[in-house]
Amino acid sequence: MQRGPILIRLEKRAAPSRVWAWATPLVAVLMTMVAGGMLFAFLGTDPVAAIRTIFWDPLFGEFAFFYRGQLLIKAGPLILIAVGLALGFKAGIWNIGAEGQYIIGAICGAAVALAFYPLEARWLIFPLMVIAGALGGFLWAMIPGVLRTRFNTNEILVSLLLVYVAEQILAWMALGPLRNPEGAGFPGSRNLRQYESAANNELIAGTGMHWGVVAAFIAVIFAYVLLSRHLTGFHIRVAGESPRAARFAGVNPTRLILFCLGVSGALAGLAGLFEVAGPSGQISIDFNVGYGFTAIIVAFLGRLHPIGILLAGLLMALTYIGGEAAQATLGLPAAAIQAFQGMLLFFLLAFDVSTNFRVRFGARAPA
């Protein structure tokens, strides 16, 4: 049943191509560089200089010693959040409100620290903050989780809408309960970096290595083992690939939904806590910079695989740092990087077709 001359056809592969599964992200990055270069040229910036400033200079340029430390600071939260999100995405459970869980985790962790201020007892306060941060993110993610399992409410919409609620809570906290009483009326909490017992400073000076980055590495290992060795990991993969088969494999959908949302929420909360106690330092109206959304791109760029996410997180951190550098030296607008990251996701999704389909040119081959 041939309808006209079909020049390009897609033929479903019997099994996903392993080569393409790894090649897709690389091709997508290259295509984004080309398309991004065209965008930058359109904006009146030299495209070659822009791409070099974003991808090369932070690693190997004159000021690389400064930027390399920034790399882990930015990659830490992205990896931490993306690893959690990927578990859900693999199972077809869409938590897209990580930004909200990140904010609530930060607020809870900071609130614990501020409650103890000015007591100095790091052995007690810092661990409590970590627990509070994870718990805050976990509980915030449980709202869409419970609504989904109890009332069958769409978790995509609820988790996203809760981001806006979290932002309002953040504004209230920064202006009200958590505001620095000695801050001369300015919004924002005390600076936690100056509070010895709560500060999440660099563990090795100049590397950007703080507890959040350590947590991100642990999360990668945890997720890797979970997905490759553990029964829950098997359930996640089955639920995503074939929901019907999952039922026969004894998957309990309610437990799986709560598990995936809970873990991703807790990890996002942790990321928020480590950020607010470290690089950002205080609860302010806009301390969150959209890591929760960028992590979605990171998860896909890393092919929902923990190791892939580690690499994707570093690459995405590079675009942040390089973007800032390009802003300073080339006058490239800040929003250009956001558009650039969005473009990366498009190319990734477009080339993903080669993983599951074979592209054939010419007429249909005999079956």
Add this chain to the structure above:
Amino acid sequence: MDFGSINPVLLIASLMVASTPILLAAIGELVVERSGVLNLGVEGMMIVGAVTGFIATVETGSPALGFLGAALGATLLALVFGVLTQIFLSNQVATGLGLTLFGLGISALMGQQYAQLRTPSSPRWEFFGLNEVPVLGPIVFNQHPVVYLSLILVVAVWWFLRTTRPGMILRAVGENHEAAHALGYSVIGTRFAAIAFGGACAGLGGAFLSLVIVPQWTDGMTAGRGWIALAIVVFASWRAWRVLLGAYLFGGISVLQLNLQAAGFAIPVELLSMSPYLITILVLVIISSGRGRASGQAPASLGRTFHASG
């Protein structure tokens, strides 16, 4: 604290204005979803419509051309979604999210030089003095043309889906794309048309925000309205007239909370500002828990990738 400062007639008139961006976006998404496609990029298409509409109005001086530009800009973005999901067979949820992330970035980029500008205001219609009629006047006879357009679109979509042949084909594609394909209907063509229509509607909604309600361009000004539009389609159980009800309900809440803020009630401003999102969630819960009725009414092929292999 006094309720007297809130005028009910003006409240209803401004409710219709506040609801229009969401109504437009939701009625477009309704058609998209009835064709079996889940486009989560409504927020991205709205914000791109808001910025392209604003730029077109500033550059041409005509709000009408501005709205046209908004529809075109957002349709262009919607077609990116169409190419990715229909030709490259990408995951619709991921692609929709990508559309929103990309739209927020590209709109901020495009709008940079336009942030402090104002546009020529587009007048409301007055219907030969009928707007002076008490009560009905401000509500029925003194609105912006696009408010009337949004209401006409609701009726048109209802009529199109219910009675016309192309509307029936669109529903068939959304319910069972394999069967529609076997009958010789173009699944991909139908879906492309629906996606483009959804984009144009979302763009108009965004432009109504940047040209009429605010009227200015600021980054991220849609503030989640695209997501609320998606929620309203679920609330409406994929029916056109219920979309109208849902959008006006939401508009009513957001106008009321603004009035309460202005009247100085002893409720924290942040609590009032988050109320539209909370109430949207609450409504979603009520709708989805109703003995699974709402989920039963979703188009059967919603969100599923179609590939004519055979």
